[in-house]
Amino acid sequence: MRVLVVGQGGREHVLAWKIAQSPKVEQVYCAPGNAGTAADVQNVDIAADNVRELIAFATSEKFDLTVIGPEVPLVAGLSDALVDAGLRVFGPSKAAAELEGSKAFAKQVMRQAGVPTADFKVFTEAREAFTYLEEREDEPIVVKADGLAAGKGVMVCSGRDEALAAVREIAVDRAFGDAGGRIVIEEKLVGQEASILAIIDGKSILPLETAQDHKPAYDDDEGPNTGGMGAYSPAPIVTPEMMERIYSKILIPTVHEMKRLKRPFKGVLYAGLILTSQGPKVLEYNVRFGDPEAQPVLSRLKTDLIDVLVAAADGKLHNLPDLTWDSRPAVCVVMASEGYPGKYEKGHPIRGLAEADAMKDVKVFHAGTKIRGDTVVNDGGRVLGVTALGDDITSAKLQAYSAVKKIRWQGAWCRKDISDKARA
Incomplete structure (x- = not known):
């Protein structure tokens, strides 16, 4: 098989890296990719939101599967355009992607489906x-x-x-x-966050292993919100009993409601939850793999990812055997540019990547990087997702931060407490 991954962040790096491991895959391209994907697969200089060029490239190359990573091209309708061109695609339609494209729409879907969420009002x-x-x-x-x-x-x-x-x-x-x-104003929910990723083919729902993200910029959940400063998997706070509740009270009603609205959902549904004293409630929906949650979750997946993605794209998840997972936990620490999530400088050379990547059970996933000459430089706010497996959460954290210490560029920083909640 020949596969195209669309996007340039850490999520796309882990997707391309994992897909390339499949014995069924001959070649993986990433458009536009980053310095990390350039080392693992073949980059193509086409922006993720350039629908016209992506369609032309995918059609000419006759890819067996196109995997759309980021939300922007999904909300813009790239999945629909690929399907119209007769290509197999993993990623929801434009109509279904409105679950992320409009928070107001997502809240209305939750209200109609009876999904527990915060009380809200919408204003124009x-x-x-x-x-x-x-x-x-x-x-x-x-x-x-x-x-x-x-x-x-x-x-x-x-x-x-x-x-x-x-x-x-x-x-x-x-x-x-x-x-x-438009703006949405809602009550503040109190409790720990959890991230639930589920593969959906329009009818069947296949939950992945749990994860917990860290949105605030600084230790102890202080500071402004970010795209995510690190994650770990599994999240012990999500017990099997709670997962069953999430499946029956949140995932199933949402998928049924989208089908009722004639917007069947095919792809990844990401439910960002707050585990309140009344039970799990939905903070938001995303329509793609979480970043950085995808890094620790997919690092633990033993089942061939290409089998999962193709089954979902073809509407045949029900034929897929149970997924198999590495029992060891994984921790991903995001290294960011100085100033993020505000203004930051780009172009600083990054040192120590090879040394970190050479460590046992460590993979450095690139997010905001590019190659300048023969040097890797920072090119975004969130730059790297340093991910490690360990026999337990403590050893996974130690290994991840040991790798972080080997990497340097001007102004690099990270949270120091990723995964501590798992041991609280």
């Missing part, structure tokens, strides 16, 4: 949101940009003043551009 006018907040009690609240904002359009506010400032930033100043055309 900033002044209406201001009035609503002024009339509410002064309590913690969450303000969200409705559209795609690269994981940064969510503001957790301690009270009214912060919430008013968040509305102003999103809906008036348009800090996230058109994503702020």
Whole structure:
């Protein structure tokens, strides 16, 4: 088989790396890829949102499967265009991808399906949101940009003043551009987060192993929200009993509701959950593998990933045997550029990558990197996802951070507490 992976982040690196391990796969291309994918597969200089060029390339190369990594091309309809061109694709349609493309739409789906989530209201006018907040009690609240904002359009506010400032930033100043055309204001849920990834073929649901992300920038969950500063798998807080509840009360109703809306979901459904005292509630849906959750989860997958992706694309998940997993936990630590999630500088040479990658049970997944001459440089906010397996969560964390210590570039930093919640 010949496979095209679309995207350039850490998620796409782990997908390309894992797919390339399959004995059934002859060649893997990544468009546009990064410095890490260039070492493991073949990069193609086509942007992930350039639908026209991607269709032309995929058609001319007659790929057996195209795997779409990021949310932007999915929301733009790349999956539909590939299907229309007669190609097999892993990734939801534009209509189904609205689950991530619009937080308001996702909340309405949850409400209709009876899926537990935070109480919410949707606003198209900033002044209406201001009035609503002024009339509410002064309590913690969450303000969200409705559209795609690269994981940064969510503001957790301690009270009214912060919430008013968040509305102003999103809906008036348009800090996230058109994503702020509508805003969602919802109650703040209290509890630990968990990430549930499930492969879906329109009807059948195949949950993957659990994970826990770390969204706030700094240790002890302090600081602004990011795209994710690290993750580990499995998440012990998600017990088998809780997983059954998530499957029956969240995943099944959502898939049924999307089918009822004539938007059948095929691809990866990512449920970001808060485990509250009343049980698991959905924070948000994404329509692709989480980044950085994909790195530790897929590092533990022993089943041939290509079999899973093809079965989902063909609507035949029910024919797939049970997945097999490495019983060892995995920890992924994100190394970021100085200033992230705000402004940061690019182009600093990265040292120590080969030394880190040579360590036992370690894989350095690239996210924001590129090759300049013969040097790998930082080219994004989240730069690397240093991932390690270990006999237990403590040894996996130790191995991951030992690898982190070997890597240096000007301004590099990371959280120091990734996976500590698993041992709390």
